[in-house]
Amino acid sequence: GAVVSQHPSRVICKSGTSVKIECRSLDFQATTMFWYRQFPKKSLMLMATSNEGSKATYEQGVEKDKFLINHASLTLSTLTVTSAHPEDSSFYICSARVGTGYNEQFFGPGTRLTVL
Amino acid sequence: AQSVTQPDIHITVSEGASLELRCNYSYGATPYLFWYVQSPGQGLQLLLKYFSGDTLVQGIKGFEAEFKRSQSSFNLRKPSVHWSDAAEYFCAVGSFSNAGKSTFGDGTTLTVKP
Numbered sequence: 001g002a003v004v005s006q007h008p009s010r011v012i013c014k015s016g017t018s019v020k021i022e023c024r025s026l027d028f029q030a031t032t033m034f035w036y037r038q039f040p041k042k043s044l045m046l047m048a049t050s051n052e053g054s055k056a057t058y059e060q061g062v063e064k065d066k067f068l069i070n071h072a073s074l075t076l077s078t079l080t081v082t083s084a085h086p087e088d089s090s091f092y093i094c095s096a097r098v099g100t101g102y103n104e105q106f107f108g109p110g111t112r113l114t115v116l
Numbered sequence: 117a118q119s120v121t122q123p124d125i126h127i128t129v130s131e132g133a134s135l136e137l138r139c140n141y142s143y144g145a146t147p148y149l150f151w152y153v154q155s156p157g158q159g160l161q162l163l164l165k166y167f168s169g170d171t172l173v174q175g176i177k178g179f180e181a182e183f184k185r186s187q188s189s190f191n192l193r194k195p196s197v198h199w200s201d202a203a204e205y206f207c208a209v210g211s212f213s214n215a216g217k218s219t220f221g222d223g224t225t226l227t228v229k230p
Binding site (some may be wrong): 004006034041042043044046049091093095104105106107108109110112 | 150152157158159160161162165206217218219220221222223225
């Protein structure tokens with residue numbers, strides 16, 4: 001099956017710094033990538049939909065200036081948490097969709113962000 | 117709006133016993149339905165999916181699920197659970213008309229007793 005990687009797998013940063021998380025589709029081209037946030041013992045919350053070459057579409061309540069998403073190529077999307085604070089600590093998961101229309105999503109392994 | 121309910125937050129079964137995890141969805145059109153499994157600190161792995169056709173779907177690791185439109189359900193089953201099946205299980209619903217987005221249930225934690 002299609003493989004999606006995320007880097008880094010874990011990151012610890014100080015409050016006020018910015019953190020970039022990469023999501024790559026390794027063996028396919030992903031026109032659409034999704035970014036999720038998962039709190040402990042909770043479901044996945046969709047943050048934004050990232051389409052290659054265009055601006056990301058953010059879900060209601062997600063601060064787009066706080067969570068910057070760039071989908072510069074068909075295999076790479078990045079999520080930058082700007083001026084991170086302890087409440088941004090979470091597990092961030094990306095997924096990538098093959099082709100157009102509705103197809104299944106392939107999930108990355110997730111990135112654990114801890115803000116001190 | 118589409119939504120998913122997983123009524124059981126936590127289920128404990130003995131190794132070798134059968135398993136059924138419940139999932140109910142709400143969506144006005146034909147849904148696309150998924151079951152995912154997540155091990156601690158890991159991403160999600162697709163177990164099986166239903167798009168159309170046969171309502172009994174076979175997946176990986178011996179799992180199956182049955183789509184019942186009349187009950188708006190997509191329950192996951194396994195005849196004999198292994199200790200390695202202990203994990204978090206998520207049901208999700210998606211649709212073509214909603215830009216391919218998926219909505220996830222809150223998950224069911226499966227514990228397997230030896």
